[in-house]
Amino acid sequence: MDTAQLKLFLDLARIKNFTRAARNNYLTQPAVSRRIQQLESELGVRLFERSRRRVLLSENGRIFLPYARDILSRLDEAREEMRESESKPIGRLKVAASPSIGLYVLPSYLKRFIRLYPKIDLHVEYDLPDRIYASIAAGDLDLGVVAYPVSKPEVASIPFVTDTIVLICAPTHPLARRSSVHLKDLLGHKFVLLPERLPTGKAIRQALRRLGVQLDTQMEYDNFELIKRTVEMGLGLSMVPRQVAELEVKNKKLRTLKIMDFTFERPLAIIFRKGRIISSSMHALLSILNPVEADKLKGAGGKAERPTNTVPRR
Numbered sequence: 001m002d003t004a005q006l007k008l009f010l011d012l013a014r015i016k017n018f019t020r021a022a023r024n025n026y027l028t029q030p031a032v033s034r035r036i037q038q039l040e041s042e043l044g045v046r047l048f049e050r051s052r053r054r055v056l057l058s059e060n061g062r063i064f065l066p067y068a069r070d071i072l073s074r075l076d077e078a079r080e081e082m083r084e085s086e087s088k089p090i091g092r093l094k095v096a097a098s099p100s101i102g103l104y105v106l107p108s109y110l111k112r113f114i115r116l117y118p119k120i121d122l123h124v125e126y127d128l129p130d131r132i133y134a135s136i137a138a139g140d141l142d143l144g145v146v147a148y149p150v151s152k153p154e155v156a157s158i159p160f161v162t163d164t165i166v167l168i169c170a171p172t173h174p175l176a177r178r179s180s181v182h183l184k185d186l187l188g189h190k191f192v193l194l195p196e197r198l199p200t201g202k203a204i205r206q207a208l209r210r211l212g213v214q215l216d217t218q219m220e221y222d223n224f225e226l227i228k229r230t231v232e233m234g235l236g237l238s239m240v241p242r243q244v245a246e247l248e249v250k251n252k253k254l255r256t257l258k259i260m261d262f263t264f265e266r267p268l269a270i271i272f273r274k275g276r277i278i279s280s281s282m283h284a285l286l287s288i289l290n291p292v293e294a295d296k297l298k299g300a301g302g303k304a305e306r307p308t309n310t311v312p313r314r
Helices: 003-015 018-024 029-043 059-087 099-104 107-116 129-138 199-210 224-232 242-250 280-289 291-299
Strands: 048-050 055-057 091-097 120-126 143-147 155-169 190-193 216-220 238-241 255-259 265-273
Touching (some): 003 018, 003 029, 018 029, 055 059, 091 099, 091 129, 091 280, 099 120, 099 224, 099 242, 129 143, 129 155, 143 199, 155 224, 155 242, 190 199, 190 224, 190 238, 224 238, 224 242, 238 242, 242 255, 265 280, 280 291
Parallel strands (some): 091 120, 091 143, 190 216
Antiparallel strands (some): 048 055, 143 265, 155 238, 155 255, 155 265
């Protein structure tokens, strides 16, 4: 059974004449008869009562008529949905990000995405980088956003944005009166940092060690909110991505200082499973996060074959 047979059945039921039905479908009369017979054979019933003057639906034909109409109607609806999904993507999209990225970097991008693609069911969660990589490799997530992308056999990545790491202190801290400092000025001051087991915490320490600087780390927290609150209370200095402290700096709860002899940036990347087909909903978000790379993926047939881009830890 195919759609051409169903359309022919409906036309013949409406016109009640083989010759005219053949003309309307650009077929010969024998071809129409043959296709109707094939349909009847597949269903195991006669659909028409034939006479010399006209063709009428049999009892079974009348029973089958609404089903044939419904099948063709649903197919038309499906085609329309497919056309709409191409122009305005639909579906479900699962994304995970490291907490600091999800809280401070992604919101403006996601706000735009939700406004442009209201029919996409977006699910966002925050998790640790190792678990995001594992979920991407297992196919449990569509996209992940992490800092310091690392090479994984089953994971591909594209660049996202770069965070600038800044020094923060409380307005009451002795250094707060200054607009800039040098690394030597930080010696003897207490610091509150991310633990070294997290990529950003590790990268900051490695960069400072290469310069021969060892900070006096008094406290470690695995999220920036606790770090900021501790610094606000005057219990130490910290180094955080600029966007993390924007609100507190605006509200004068924290101050940022430029370190004249130390510039440090944190690369962020979008990761996805290597070899998977990039769905329309994935491409929609990628086109907002990194339009250039999204177009490259689309031009490559929508398949993620690109190896993970690793960025040297500074």
